[in-house]
Structures are given as C-alpha cells and as structure tokens.
Amino acid sequence: MSDEKARVMPPVPGEPPELRSPSVQRFQLANGLRVLVVEQPGLPIVDVQLVIRTGAVCDGEANAGHTSLAVDMLDEGTPGRSAIEVAESIEDLGASLSMAASWDDSALGLHVHTDQLEPALGLMADIVIRPTMPAADFERKKQQRLTAILQEKEEPRALASQAFNAVVFGGTHAYGSPLHGTRASIERMTRDDAVAYHHSFVRPGNSFLVVVGDISATALVPLLDRVFADWTDGASVAASVATPVAAPVAPPVAAPVAPPRGPWPPSASTFAGAGVSAGVHIVDRPGSAQSELRAGCIGVPRSSPDYFPIVVLNTLLGGSFTSRLNLNLRQDKGYTYGAGSSFVMRLDAGPFIVSTAVDTAVTDDAVRQILAEITRLREETVPADELLRAQSYIALGLPRSFETTADVASHVAELEVYGLGDDYFDSYVRRIRAVTAADVMRVAKQYLNPRHMNVVVAGDAAKIAEPMRALGIGTVYNKAIEE
Amino acid sequence: MMVHIPFERYEMQNGLRVVLSRDTSAPVVAVNLWYNVGSRNEKPGRTGFAHLFEHMMFQGSENVPEMAHFSLIENAGGSLNGSTWLDRTNYFETLPAHYLELGLWLEADRLGWLLPAMTQAKLDNQRDVVKNERRWRVDNQPYGDWDERLQMLMYPSDHPYHHSVIGSMEDLDASSLEDVEEFFRTYYAPNNAVLSIVGDFEIDHAKSLIDRYFSAIPSGPAIPPIPGRTQLGLSLGGEQRVTVEQDISLPRLYVGYRTPAYGTPEFYTNAVVAQILGYGKAALLYRTLIREQRLAQDVVAYAFPIVVGASMLVLWATALPGVALDDLERAFHAQIDALQSVESRDVIRAVSLIEARHLSDLQTVGERADQLSMYTTLFDDPARINTEVDRIRAVTVEDVRAFAARYLIAGNRSVMHYVPKHGEVAS
Numbered sequence: 017m018s019d020e021k022a023r024v025m026p027p028v029p030g031e032p033p034e035l036r037s038p039s040v041q042r043f044q045l046a047n048g049l050r051v052l053v054v055e056q057p058g059l060p061i062v063d064v065q066l067v068i069r070t071g072a073v074c075d076g077e078a079n080a081g082h083t084s085l086a087v088d089m090l091d092e093g094t095p096g097r098s099a100i101e102v103a104e105s106i107e108d109l110g111a112s113l114s115m116a117a118s119w120d121d122s123a124l125g126l127h128v129h130t131d132q133l134e135p136a137l138g139l140m141a142d143i144v145i146r147p148t149m150p151a152a153d154f155e156r157k158k159q160q161r162l163t164a165i166l167q168e169k170e171e172p173r174a175l176a177s178q179a180f181n182a183v184v185f186g187g188t189h190a191y192g193s194p195l196h197g198t199r200a201s202i203e204r205m206t207r208d209d210a211v212a213y214h215h216s217f218v219r220p221g222n223s224f225l226v227v228v229g230d231i232s233a234t235a236l237v238p239l240l241d242r243v244f245a246d247w248t249d250g251a252s253v254a255a256s257v258a259t260p261v262a263a264p265v266a267p268p269v270a271a272p273v274a275p276p277r278g279p280w281p282p283s284a285s286t287f288a289g290a291g292v293s294a295g296v297h298i299v300d301r302p303g304s305a306q307s308e309l310r311a312g313c314i315g316v317p318r319s320s321p322d323y324f325p326i327v328v329l330n331t332l333l334g335g336s337f338t339s340r341l342n343l344n345l346r347q348d349k350g351y352t353y354g355a356g357s358s359f360v361m362r363l364d365a366g367p368f369i370v371s372t373a374v375d376t377a378v379t380d381d382a383v384r385q386i387l388a389e390i391t392r393l394r395e396e397t398v399p400a401d402e403l404l405r406a407q408s409y410i411a412l413g414l415p416r417s418f419e420t421t422a423d424v425a426s427h428v429a430e431l432e433v434y435g436l437g438d439d440y441f442d443s444y445v446r447r448i449r450a451v452t453a454a455d456v457m458r459v460a461k462q463y464l465n466p467r468h469m470n471v472v473v474a475g476d477a478a479k480i481a482e483p484m485r486a487l488g489i490g491t492v493y494n495k496a497i498e499e
Numbered sequence: 500m501m502v503h504i505p506f507e508r509y510e511m512q513n514g515l516r517v518v519l520s521r522d523t524s525a526p527v528v529a530v531n532l533w534y535n536v537g538s539r540n541e542k543p544g545r546t547g548f549a550h551l552f553e554h555m556m557f558q559g560s561e562n563v564p565e566m567a568h569f570s571l572i573e574n575a576g577g578s579l580n581g582s583t584w585l586d587r588t589n590y591f592e593t594l595p596a597h598y599l600e601l602g603l604w605l606e607a608d609r610l611g612w613l614l615p616a617m618t619q620a621k622l623d624n625q626r627d628v629v630k631n632e633r634r635w636r637v638d639n640q641p642y643g644d645w646d647e648r649l650q651m652l653m654y655p656s657d658h659p660y661h662h663s664v665i666g667s668m669e670d671l672d673a674s675s676l677e678d679v680e681e682f683f684r685t686y687y688a689p690n691n692a693v694l695s696i697v698g699d700f701e702i703d704h705a706k707s708l709i710d711r712y713f714s715a716i717p718s719g720p721a722i723p724p725i726p727g728r729t730q731l732g733l734s735l736g737g738e739q740r741v742t743v744e745q746d747i748s749l750p751r752l753y754v755g756y757r758t759p760a761y762g763t764p765e766f767y768t769n770a771v772v773a774q775i776l777g778y779g780k781a782a783l784l785y786r787t788l789i790r791e792q793r794l795a796q797d798v799v800a801y802a803f804p805i806v807v808g809a810s811m812l813v814l815w816a817t818a819l820p821g822v823a824l825d826d827l828e829r830a831f832h833a834q835i836d837a838l839q840s841v842e843s844r845d846v847i848r849a850v851s852l853i854e855a856r857h858l859s860d861l862q863t864v865g866e867r868a869d870q871l872s873m874y875t876t877l878f879d880d881p882a883r884i885n886t887e888v889d890r891i892r893a894v895t896v897e898d899v900r901a902f903a904a905r906y907l908i909a910g911n912r913s914v915m916h917y918v919p920k921h922g923e924v925a926s
C-alpha cells in the first residue's frame with residue numbers, strides 16, 4: 017500500500033555496502049615486463065593495456081605530435097600481415113585494439129572475449145614487437161593527421177582549448193602545443209621518426225602491462241611469457257629512456273608568459289596592467305553562434321601533496337552538475353548548456369581550466385561570473401553542508417569507477433604511471449573525507465589567483481571585443497588561429 | 500559466447516511496467532525510466548518541446564525543491580541524466596546500492612506530482628539553457644545541422660520524423676507553461692512508462708519500495724496516437740539531392756537510404772550492413788575510400804533504431820583536401836553496389852563485432868537497465884536483452900546481398916553535399 021506521508025521527505029539510505037576496490041596482483045615476465053593483473057569475475061571480457069612510459073611530453077614544440085603519430089602507426093602492418101590484414105585479423109576475433117599517446121605515456125588497449133584472449137594477445141604482441149610501418153601507410157596516416165589539424169581550425173571547442181594551452185604554456189612547455197601536432201611539426205615528420213620511436217621506447221623495460229577481467233592470474237602469466245617471449249630490451253634502451261624536453265613548471269608567481277600577439281586593437285592597451293586577470297584573448301570566429309570560453313592558469317602535477325583538497329575544491333567549483341559554476345551560469349542565468357572546471361594533473365603541472373560555451377550577448381558577464389566564483393572560494397569559507405555534499409559525491413561515487421574492465425584497467429594504469437601505490441584506493445575515501453573548509457580556502461588561495469589567469473574566447477570578435485574591454489579585467493588581445 | 504541476463508517483469512495496477520534484474524557484482528544500482536514519448540509526438544509549432552519538457556522534469560516536483568533532484572543524487576555519489584530522442588524520453592541514475600530508495604522516491608515524485616512545482620521562471624530559464632544547447636550542438640558546429648536537413652529529406656512533411664529532436668528556436672520561444680501542463684497530463688502517466696532497476700538489491704525489497712512510491716500515482720487517459728502520417732512505403736520513390744554551403748574547408752557527403760523500421764527482421768540486416776560498411780578499420784568503406792583510394796578522411800555508417808513507419812541507413816564521408824565531392828560520391832556508390840556481391844567473411848566478421856559490442860554494453864548496470872526499458876517500451880519484450888543477438892546471428896550473406904539490391908539503390912536515397920562557402924576549397 018502506498019503511504020502518502022512517506023513521499024514528503026527523501027528516504028533515509030540503508031546500510032552502505034562494503035567498498036571493493038580492485039585487488040592488484042603483480043608479476044614480472046622473463047623479458048622483464050612488469051604485469052599488473054586484476055581478476056574481475058563476471059562477463060567473459062578481458063581488457064589489456066600495454067603502457068609505454070614515453071608520452072607526448074617528450075616531443076617539444078618543433079616535433080609536436082610525433083609520438084602520437086608514431087603510436088598510430090603500430091598497427092599498420094607486421095611481417096606476416098598488411099595493414100588491412102592486421103585490422104581484419106583483430107576484428108575476425110570480435111576484438112578491438114586501440115592505441116593512443118597521452119602526455120605522460122602511450123598505450124595500446126585490447127578489449128576481447130575471454131575465449132579469444134590468446135590469439136588476440138598474439139596479434140597485439142606482433143604489433144608491439146614487429147610493426148613494419150610501410151612507407152605508403154605512413155604517408156596516408158600523415159595526410160590524415162594534417163587533415164584533422166585543418167578540420168580543428170573550424171571546430172570552436174578545439175580552437176578555444178588549443179588557444180588556451182598556447183597562451184598558458186606557450187613557449188615554456190610542451191603542453192602549449194597540441195598533443196597531436198601542428199601542421200608544421202607533422203609536415204616535418206618522416207617514417208624514420210616513427211620507426212625510431214618504436215625502436216627506442218617500445219621496450220619491455222620502458223613498459224608495463226595491465227590485464228583485467230574474468231581470468232585467473234596463474235593461467236595468464238605463462239601465456240604472457242609465451243606471447244611476449246621475443247620482446248627484449250636490446251642494448252640501446254638504457255640510454256634512450258625519455259626525458260621531457262622542458263623542466264617541470266611551477267605555478268607562476270607573476271603573470272605567466274607574455275601573450276604571443278599584440279594588443280587588439282592597439283588602443284586597448286589603456287587597460288594593460290589594470291585588470292584582475294592576466295589577459296583576455298579573442299580567437300575571432302565571425303558569425304559564431306556562441307562564445308566558447310576557457311579561463312585558467314597552470315595548475316599542479318599529479319604528485320601534488322594537495323591532491324585531495326584540490327579535488328574537493330574543484331568539485332565545489334566546477335566538477336559536478338551542482339557545482340557553483342554550473343549553478344550560476346546554467347541554472348541561475350541560463351547563459352549556457354553547461355559549465356565546468358578541472359585541474360588536469362600530469363607528471364608535470366597541467367592546466368587548471370574552466371570551460372563553457374555561452375550566448376554571445378552574455379560573454380562578458382559570463383567571464384565576470386567565473387572570476388567572481390573563483391574569488392568567492394578564495395575569500396569565503398565554504399558552508400559545511402556544501403563541503404559535505406562535494407565530499408560525498410566523490411567518496412560515494414567511487415564504486416561507479418570500477419564497473420567495467422576498461423575502467424579498472426585505466427585506474428590501475430594510473431596507479432603505476434603516477435606511483436600511487438596499490439593500496440591507494442583503500443585510503444581514498446578517508447582522505448577525501450579529511451579535507452576541511454580551511455584546506456579548501458588555503459588551496460584556492462594558493463592555486464587559483466584570478467590575476468594569474470588568462471581568459472580565451474573563441475567567438476565573434478566584432479560583438480564581444482568591446483564588451484570584454486569594458487569589463488576592465490585586463491588587456492584584450494587578438495589571438496590568431498595558428499597554422 | 501552466450502550470456503544470459505536474468506530479469507523479472509510485472510505490471511502494476513496503474514499500468515506501470517516494471518523490470519527488475521539483480522546483479523551483486525558491484526555495490527551499485529541503476530534506476531531507469533522510459534516514457535513512450537519523443538519528438539515524434541510533438542504537435543505543429545512545438546518542435547523541440549519533448550526535449551524542453553525533459554529539462555523541466557529536473558526542476559523539482561511537489562516534494563522535491565528546485566535543484567534538489569540533482570543535489571540529492573550527487574550527495575549520494577550518484578550520476579544522473581535524461582535524454583530525448585525521436586521515439587522516447589528516458590531518465591536514469593546510477594547510485595550506491597543503499598540509495599535505491601532515494602532514486603525511486605525522486606522518480607515517483609516527478610511522475611506523480613510535477614505540476615505543483617512548475618513556474619514561468621523555471622521554464623524561461625530552461626528555455627535559455629536549451630537554446631544554448633542547440634547553439635552548442637547544432638548552430639556552432641561544422642556540419643551541425645546535417646541530421647535536421649536529412650530528416651527533412653527522408654520523411655514527408657506530415658511524418659513525425661520530419662523534424663529534429665532539438666527543434667527550432669522559434670518553436671522553443673513559443674512554448675508556454677500551458678504546453679508543459681498539457682504535455683505532462685497527456686504523456687507522463689504510469690501507463691506510458693517503464694521502470695527498470697538493475698544492480699545490487701533484493702527483489703522483494705525493491706517491489707515493496709516501488710509499491711510504496713508508485714502505486715498512488717493514478718493511471719492516465721489513453722495515449723493519443725502519434726500525430727501525422729505514420730505509415731510509409733519502403734521506397735523514397737526517387738533520388739533527392741541538395742547542396743548545402745557552410746563555413747567549412749572540407750566537403751562532406753551524406754547519404755540516407757529508407758529502410759525497414761526497427762523491430763522488423765530486415766532491420767537486423769540493416770544493422771549488419773552498417774557494420775560491414777562503416778565500423779572499424781576493416782570495414783568496407785574504410786578499407787576502400789580511406790586506405791586504398793585515399794579519397795576520404797573519415798567514414799561513418801549508422802542504422803537508426805527507430806520504429807515509426809520506416810528507419811534509415813545513414814552514411815557519411817568527408818573528402819580529403821583536393822578531392823572533388825563528385826569523385827568521392829562515385830567511389831562511394833561503387834562500394835555500395837559491391838555490397839550486392841559481399842563475401843560471407845565480411846558478414847561473419849560484422850556479426851561477431853556486433854555481438855562483442857553488445858556484450859561490452861552489458862558491463863554497466865546503467866546500460867542494462869536502459870536496454871530492459873527500451874525493449875519493454877518499444878516491443879513489450881524485455882527478453883530481447885538476451886535474444887536480440889540471435890536476430891543478428893541469423894543474418895546471412897544472402898540477406899545482406901538481397902537487402903543491398905532492394906534498398907541501397909539510387910531511387911531510394913537522399914544525397915547531401917556539404918560544400919565550403921564561396922567555393923573555398925582547402926588544398
């Protein structure tokens with residue numbers, strides 16, 4: 017029977033279930049490759065990630081995108097199979113094999129039915145050990161990459177994000193260039209560069225393997241030993257372990273790098289130095305239906321001792337639907353479909369970035385609101401109930417991160433790349449809950465200074481330049497679309 | 500390869516259909532509701548309204564204050580969303596298992612008691628949000644209006660799929676609180692909904708909670724028929740062509756074929772055909788247009804799982820710089836024609852890839868719940884979560900060849916050329 021009174025108040029939750037975080041077993045193969053296994057009974061699926069610990073951060077501005085294109089070439093043929101035959105062999109198994117470079121590493125991912133694990137691993141190993149990278153296939157992939165770069169110039173989200181990275185990191189760090197390269201850097205790349213990447217870095221001593229799924233580790237390890245038996249480090253690897261081309265960057269103490277283009281138009285320089293931000297950069301898209309907005313600065317590396325307070329801080333500001341930025345810009349003002357923020361944490365300090373897309377007519381006020389919300393977190397103690405909500409969102413949401421084998425494999429790979437320790441998730445909830453309102457204010461003051469932040473807008477300059485100048489938050493620059 | 504998802508299905512006195520599926524492998528639970536209403540049910544002058552209404556369902560109800568729907572679920576560590584499509588509107592949350600009751604309470608309150616909480620201010624706010632959603636998805640995206648234009652070509656003006664889900668700015672502006680009330684009273688009733696729960700819970704406990712929160716919601720009046728023409732012949736009756744000039748640097752080809760509706764046996768052949776042509780690096784169009792002939796930057800193929808009158812197979816390919824769209828189109832049609840002599844190896848590969856994708860989809864409780872709701876809403880048959888794969892497996896090479904010969908022909912297609920404005924072509 018229905019109970020009319022029962023529906024007036026939200027129900028009280030039952031007993032929380034026990035958190036089961038992935039239990040990682042570690043092995044080492046005869047060739048030195050380290051293996052991390054999580055036995056996850058359930059659907060007959062296995063996810064395998066081979067992580068190569070040389071990422072795009074080693075490219076540098078002149079060679080931006082070379083790591084990512086080299087990694088893209090790995091499945092373009094083996095001694096026994098053409099590029100098409102490799103694809104057919106994988107797909108005949110109902111498997112999918114993907115590969116991608118990130119800033120901190122490069123990874124091959126295999127997703128396969130447990131019944132087909134052995135032949136699929138054989139194909140994966142063949143690609144890793146003996147990629148042939150035929151010249152014609154390299155030229156095709158290179159042309160496709162150049163075309164993708166061309167397409168991004170008309171995609172407002174990509175345009176705004178790339179301009180933001182260039183402004184914040186430009187000239188000081190690889191993070192300022194697109195991960196997949198620029199027209200100039202890709203045109204410079206040859207097949208030899210891809211072969212050299214493979215030769216130098218795709219080595220067992222520079223890699224580790226994560227296997228997650230409905231498998232037993234004791235049966236798996238002999239299989240891996242067999243499949244990867246021909247993969248060895250050789251002589252050259254010790255000398256060629258990658259080092260980033262730029263030293264790690266610390267959060268700036270003064271305004272970051274000088275804007276790469278002159279004031280726009282020049283008369284705007286009356287505002288120089290008078291603002292509360294480091295500058296406003298407009299990427300002109302005449303007739304743009306919206307303004308794509310980015311705002312932020314250099315953030316922190318993944319190893320930051322303030323990781324947990326920062327995660328809570330970001331959840332309060334822009335990490336969930338009920339975060340302040342979204343409540344303000346979407347639910348209160350109706351300026352946007354959504355607004356959010358993130359600290360992108362890598363081995364080096366990645367960006368802190370606010371992202372949203374707003375109606376052109378309210379671009380100036382949206383920027384004002386973003387800076388105001390950041391300032392509020394620096395100056396006002398966060399209310400206890402709001403802090404608790406953010407902490408609960410993070411802590412109670414943890415089990416959702418472990419639903420799929422692919423998700424678990426990604427998390428386990430992060431444990432290894434960032435040296436977090438296999439018991440990391442066991443203490444995760446406790447450390448999130450331990451963050452205080454004072455911690456939040458401290459990290460907000462330390463890492464979120466509007467005066468160090470740059471604002472980037474991809475939008476219709478004819479309509480937004482004047483309002484942005486009138487906002488008085490800093491010099492307004494024209495940010496040209498890079499080739 | 501067989502995986503069997505267990506479930507229990509029943510119907511409440513008010514017509515709400517319920518599907519329960521227990522799985523204790525993770526301490527989470529998914530609550531999912533499908534309402535059998537989508538943009539197809541919109542009346543003239545109110546395109547986009549079903550979606551705008553979906554937004555209003557998150558703005559609070561009689562006992563749920565404004566924003567509390569979001570904050571209560573996020574407070575519990577849950578994720579939530581809703582979506583609107585041609586044939587349906589769905590609402591869903593994944594919660595820690597001990598918060599199942601919260602999800603049911605929230606869903607019941609907005610199904611039973613939404614209107615007391617509606618205000619003009621909320622509607623005005625969400626109208627602005629949705630208009631910005633349209634700008635973000637459609638108006639500020641290269642090629643962003645392709646589906647809107649293709650639907651207009653593929654379906655006659657009196658068919659409910661003639662207009663897009665997102666709708667027009669003018670129609671969004673015209674929407675009123677009276678529309679909200681009428682739409683709610685017409686379509687948001689237990690007899691037009693399916694509730695699915697998947698995850699770590701006890702079946703009997705869930706039943707008693709569902710009874711506690713949903714049984715007081717009365718059944719609504721009979722659901723009116725879908726407006727406009729809902730029967731269609733399975734041929735477009737002639738090729739239709741349009742050229743669209745946009746601020747783009749690379750021309751793109753869109754081709755749509757009229758095909759049998761989702762649920763008919765031939766739809767599964769359509770799904771296999773889409774897989775053969777466009778999914779993965781071994782797909783026919785990837786192999787030929789991208790790898791061998793180097794005409795295209797990308798290819799996409801998609802069989803629309805829609806049920807009113809007829810579905811469509813949609814494909815597109817973006818021309819590489821310097822490639823004329825006419826050359827790309829010629830090569831494209833040659834591959835479509837070649838499908839009439841496709842080899843069985845391509846069919847077998849496509850079937851195994853669809854099977855694998857189906858299995859992967861079942862890894863999350865949210866996706867399982869959504870599928871159970873979908874099969875119950877569209878076909879009154881939740882068992883399809885286990886049997887749909889058999890329909891894919893039954894597709895033969897002869898089926899694919901016959902399908903291509905009957906449907907993938909010039910007289911049954913619409914062709915759109917997206918070209919750069921002012922003849923600007925990238926080199």
